[in-house]
Amino acid sequence: MKISNGVKLLIIANWKCNPITLQKAKRLFNSIKKGIKNLRNSEVVICPPFVYLPYLLKPKPYTLNPKFGAQDCFWGKKGAFTGEISPWMLKELGCQYVILGHSERRQYFNEPDEMINKKIKATLKAGLTPILCVGDKSREAKEDIKELDGQLEKDLKGLKKSSLSKLIVTYEPIWAIGTGNPCGSEEAKLAGQFIKKHFSEKIPILYGGSVDSQNAEDYIKKAGFQGLLIGNASLNPKEFIKIIKTINKD
């Protein structure tokens, strides 16, 4: 299933803080790589924990499917910032994407929108594509919209039109992430359309939150998203490949 303008669907695998060993990470990666070998209509981006990136990115070239992303990054280039990973380092490694503003970072690490804004700018400057996550805490439609609006306004502050056109935005209702309680496709569609209005350029808008092989197709076909951000199900190669095949059938 190709989206209307022939652009490929984007499938982001967010492994979060998993798996616990490099051996398991390599095994998971190899199974996914094998399963998506002849994929033409989708681009798959694997976002493992930082420490596994150099091992999985070998051997070069890394332009083939799957591509790689990080789950977060620092807003500066280098310096005395203990524990941070700069987007320039990720670029040098061969990464092409960075997830920013994920609700787990906002919630457990108190990341404010102002910080996410700085990270987006640095990521773009380093030549990587930010995958900005925004989401609402409740199911109440009116509140959702207000919350998304506030996040987008602050996260995108000061970005020029040329920068905005390079972004990917993911709608991730917080109550649907890792809960097995996905957002209905109609509800998700409204949020997706709302996000789209913030951009004059056509950018990919994705959905994330309890995606599985049963509901994946609806987010693309019925709700009109250009891809998916997948957490839990991306740790299960069989299920992850099933999701990709479901949305790739013509």
Ligand code: PGA
């Ligand atoms: P989930 O996570 O697929 O486990 O709900 C989605 C996410 O990382 O946002």
